[in-house]
Amino acid sequence: MRSEFFINVDYSEDLEKVMKDILHIINSFEEVEKNPHASVYVQEIDGEKIKLRGAYWFKTTDVNAPGNSLKSEILFKVIHYIKKQDIQIEENSPNPDDERKTVKE
DSSP, X not given: OEEEEEEEEETTSOHHHHHHHHHXXXXXXXXXXXXXXXXXXXXXXXXXXXXXXXXXXBOOOOTTOSHHHHHHHHHHHHHHHHHHTTOOEEOSSOOHHHHHHXXXX
């Protein structure tokens, strides 16, 4: 099965290093297939943010495949890496609470 996730990284970050490090995190899980190989690449550029796409395959013969838990574990490690390296990420969309505050003010 195939899974993917997206992260919006600030334009000022060392994109090559971030992509390489995230790919290393994905490949550190033994459940992730080595062939076809995992990938991290630029999905799109939007102003001050660069949308990265991480994609990987995992083996399963079980209808109750560990896809969601595996994705959660990978994202947990990616989030930990982002925080540890102080990487600036961008939100996908405005926070609804921020919009409400603006309307109320």
